[in-house]
Amino acid sequence: GENVEQHPSTLSVQEGDSAVIKCTYSDSASNYFPWYKQELGKRPQLIIDIRSNVGEKKDQRIAVTLNKTAKHFSLHITETQPEDSAVYFCAARYSGGGADGLTFGKGTHLIIQP
Amino acid sequence: DTGVSQNPRHKITKRGQNVTFRCDPISEHNRLYWYRQTLGQGPEFLTYFQNEAQLEKSRLLSDRFSAERPKGSFSTLEIQRTEQGDSAMYLCASSLIGSTNEKLFFGSGTQLSVL
Helix, strand or coil: CCCEEEECCEEEEECCCCEEEEEEECCCCCCEEEEEEECCCCCCEEEEEEECCCCEEEECCEEEEEECCCCEEEEEECCCCHHHCEEEEEEEECCCCCCCCEEECCCEEEEEEC | CCCCEEECCEEEECCCCCEEEEEECCCCCCEEEEEEECCCCCCEEEEEEECCEEEEECCCCCCCEEEECCCCCCEEEEECCCCHHHCEEEEEEEECCCCCCCCCEECCCEEEEEC
């Protein structure tokens, strides 16, 4: 099955600086890579996603890049704000062998320092 | 509210008791997923349905766990003879397969505490 590794586990940045979270996946058949933001006690919310036929996608201050050859993808947040503080999860969709659920990384706790 | 709804939000039970959770997906979504999340971890896939058919079960889903989606709408997840290790947040998600973006939308979860 799919295995997703995410790092760092904790990231502290100054407000206004950029934050980068990286993930690697194991199954080359995976073709869908979403990122979720989870605030304390709340549901995971999809913030951006990318498919394997695209190398980069942007949505305002958030961007995701995908390197299929290296099997890694990254989340970039620019001009960070206090409300960006949360746990961020990357995920990969395993398309082979019949399993169809997302496999998540262990999460990155992003702390925005004022 | 047209999002994914889960009930109850919290459940405290004694070891050995049975518990049942309910999930109401977004109405037009044909896929429904159950995940489990423990503190400091990402959600772990348990099982999913397409309409009323249960298509996949994770190895994490022991024989004490059973899920149903009898009419292809809401789903229930039952845990029999609960153990302390079952304590976790149980998340439900839904999606519309066949759309160009098969995005998963999560509910707020049911927090289970087994004493």
